[in-house]
Amino acid sequence: MHSFSTPAVYDWGAGGLEIIVPGSYRMTGYAPDGSELWRVDGLTYQVKSIPVLAGDRLFFNGWAPGGEPAVRLELPPFGEMSERFDANGDAELDKEEIPANWLPDNWAMHDRNKNGMLNARDWAHYRARRVSENSCMAIRLGGRGNVTGSHRLWRYQKSLPDVASPLLYEKVLYLVRNGGIVTALEPASGAVLKQGRLSDAIDSYYASPVAGDGKIYMLSETGKAVVLEAGSDWTVLQTNDLGEEVYATPAIGGDCLYVRTASKLYCFGE
Ligand SMILES: [Ca+2]
Ligand SMILES: [Ca+2]
Structure with missing residues (x-):
């Protein structure tokens, strides 16, 4: 099928580089010479989010229409x-x-x-x-062959983003689903720490969340900029309206948060 995710590179130091490619139905790890090192099955048919790497863990969200547990079909071969x-x-x-x-x-x-x-x-x-099923999953890196059974640590299947990637920040994994539903997961287990709706930003989310200075920044499609206090019991500090569409993920450099809207580039700082 077709997918929109971006591959990631994992650096094992003396062990060399590994290229990790999320695609339809599977995630695959390749050596730099193109040979396959490992794969994990169970991705949905069309993925957009990027993998998030932390230590030897990888977190990945895949969502496509029809892949929700309630609407997918268990068709016979x-x-x-x-x-x-x-x-x-x-x-x-x-x-x-x-x-x-x-x-x-x-x-x-x-x-x-x-x-x-x-x-x-x-x-x-x-x-x-x-x-195929939509899910957010955690994978332990370092395996060889089909490691779906041994290295896929957990899957979470409710309230998943379509495009926005997960964010790992200070030991909490954040997801923002279209409709403004934010879920904080415990990275080791996939357990829900807190879920709630951004009541002033009920909207679609294409930009991925970013974090800095103890805060999470989420930008909605119509330009609602939500600032959360980070944590397993996250709270909304402020919602601002930039007044036009945002699709790009913000960038952070130095003390600045750079946000690109449809017609402007903003730099926010202290
Ligand atoms: Ca035919
Ligand atoms: Ca026939």
């Missing part, structure tokens, strides 16, 4: 589908053979050879997408 539903026995599933509640709403995307039916390859393409 093609073999089972043919046995149950291929009425005319041509090793293809047509629209009359597939149960109505399992029909793809984007048929053309999955009918790869455009013959009006889904063969085994088409069905695998569709099924992979519909069975």
